[in-house]
Amino acid sequence: MKIRWTRSATKHRISRIRSQHVIDHSGSRIRLRAVEGSDDRLVYLGDDAEGTALEVIAVELSDDEVLVIHAMPLRPKYRADYEEAIKWQI
DSSP states (O other), X not given: OEEXXXXXXXXXXXXXXXXXHHHHHOSXXXXXXOOTTSOOEEEEEEEOTTSOEEEEEEEEEEXXXXXXXXXXXXXXXXXXXXXHHGGGOO
């Protein structure tokens, strides 16, 4: 899968390498249905290579390409989903 990043995707000081690691090793993703006029969001939850829990949010551009729009340390609102997702981490 091809991954691209917006400038804002690194504003929380999460590097592209760390974000890509989460996407590549996430055993699951959450699809957040968008409101009319915008795209669905794909939420990847998992640990980077150093074991830090992250949330990475992307928009699907095509079957084989995503655009990462957000990445940051895991927030409490995703904790339960992260706990489930981490069981499936590759």
